[in-house]
Amino acid sequence: MKFAVTSKGDSKSDNLVQLLKQYLLDFEMEYEEEEPDIVISVGGDGTLLYAFHRYSSRLDKTAFVGVHTGHLGFYADWTPDEIEKLVIAIAKTPYSVVEYPLLEVTVQYQDEEKETRYLALNESTVKSIDGTFVMDVEIRGEHFERFRGDGLCVSTPSGSTAYNKALGGALLHPSIKAIQLAEMASINNRVFRTVGSPLIIPEHHTCVLRPVNEPDFRISIDHLTLLHKKVKSIHYRVAEEKIRFARYRSFPFWKRVHDSFISE
Template sequence: MKFNVRSRGDHTSNVLTQRIKTYLEEFDLIYDEQEPDIVISIGGDGTLLEAFHQYKHRLALTSFVGIHTGHLGFYADWQPDEVEKLVIHIAKTPFKIVEYPLLEVVIRHTNDQETERYLALNECTVKSMEGSLVMDVEIKGESFETFRGDGLCMSTPSGSTAYNKALGGAILHPSLASIQLSEMASINNRVYRTIGSPIVLPEHHTCLLKPKSEGDFQVTIDHLTLVQKKVQSIQCRVAEEKVRFARFRSFPFWKRVRESFITE
């Protein structure tokens, strides 16, 4: 089996990275940065997001597992003092694959610029570079509303505990193939009106965002920030691809939620 190890870059993470690499090579596993079967992320959820985007072109072939060297994460659920146990599992135990849904974002332009397609593990956000964001929102090909406000956030179920939660969105279990649209400070009065609450779309529904006027937009795909010009539409839906996590033990999603937000 081929593996790669991604470090957050701090001293503790770098030391663990070298230990894991040495241990796994002693078990005759092959270190391969290009085509790994499994990627061990050491740091936090941000490190795993970076690893996901590095290997998004081979999601059907690569699985991820995370060791957190900071606070407990939703993707990094092993602790540093469990490194030896994890290494033995990777080397000796056939692991279970758990798949989570992803968000597909397709950005089309009004000029001859090529259509861009992105995958997000957590979320995509859209904001105007100047003033309020004004977007027509279509769901499944039908006009739904015209949004005016600070911005919009489209999240995956596994990403629903991140920016989406801060916006008042619901926490969704990752087994639900869906996406969630949440508003950022929408303008609601006698003239302008939006639904005013997050909405959850199933995998066979598409959400299309169309700018009401020309302008530049700030679009984020997880930790990546893009400036988009001449935008015709931003299309969001559940992606056909899924992210694969290597599970060697049970760690229920709601336990993660409780330990992250409730347990002291």
Template sequence: MNLKFSITSKGNAKSNTLMHKIRTYLQDFGLEYDEAKPDIVISVGGDGTLLYAFHRYSSRLDKTAFVGVHTGHLGFYADWVPEEIEKLVIAIAKTPYQVVEYPLLEVIIRYQHGGKETRYLALNESTVKCVEGTLVMDIDVRGQHFERFRGDGLCLSTPSGSTAYNKALGGAIIHPSIKAIQLAEMASINNKVFRTIGSPLIFPGHHTCTLRPVREQDFMITIDHLTLLHKDVKSIQFRVADEKVRFARFRPFPFWKRVHDSFISD
């Protein structure tokens, strides 16, 4: 079977030059460029570029694998550097790749007055904030009331996204082989009257976490890099998605080494 590929670029000069070079090399090897139905998607840029590529091809996650080339800082999803382009091209053209699967976050937003629910998939995280004022949400875990949250907002992250915004909020870093999602608080209000758990919560794959607005408000809900305004929200349900993201690995890319290289080493 002839491998089909597409390339997503960050759009700056360096990334576009590399994109054209990779495309030419792969076509010289007889691979077919197919933006509609690629077997492999090459992201050239940074983690943001790969997030964009993921959402572009989210309807065919079971058929498409991603590989990242970073043209700036070390990426969590992008493990190849521009100097290795020839090596990567030969690997794609000549060697079978290993597929590594990571969990995704499913977000289902339901509305008052029986409006049609919307469903999203996040590779990194989803956040919920009020358009103005304090966020007040009842949090249900597996259909049971857990707490009433008051604060700036809430962040639900995937294991691979646990190193992003979640980490900045004091959340735990979770290895992507663990099928889980994590809830982290943004500046919760805790005093004699109001109390929240105050710690990040990690939910296994078979648990749901549902947010229910206490008062009618408009919410800013992010799905990775996308920011969406939602009105008349009845509930927001989070769980580990049935779908997974697939990465094409042509060499080892250990998660803890990425954590070390991103946050600890010079």
């Protein structure tokens, strides 16, 4: 089996990376950064997000496993004191695959045939550069509302525990093939009105955002934020691709939620 390891970059994570490499090489596994069968992320959820985007072109061939060196993460099953157990599991035990839905983001531009496509593991946000954010929201080809406020956030089920939760969105189990649209500080008064609640959009529906006035926006894809100019529309849907996690033991989603937000 070919493996690669990514690190958060701090001394604790870097030391664990060296241990993992040496242990797995001792088991006659092959270190391969370009085309790994399994990627071990050492750090936190941000480290795994980086690994996901680095290997997003081979999601059907590469599985991910996380080791957290800080606070418990939703994508990290293992702790530093379990490194030897993890190494033995990787070297000796076939893993089961757990797949999570991803978000497809397609940005189309004015007067241009080209479009830009992204995949997000957690979420995508859209905000204005200056002034009030105004966007027409379409769902399944029908106009739903004209949103005014600070911006909009579209998240995956696994990403529902991140920025979406801070916006008052629901927590979705990753077995649900859907995306969630959450508002950022909407303007609601006698003149302007939005639904005011997060929307759960199933995989066979597409959500389209169309600018009303200003065509330039800051669009984030997970940890990356880029300026997009002369935007014609932004299309969101459940992606055909999925991320594959290598599971060597059970770690239920609701236990992750409990351990992260409730457990002392």
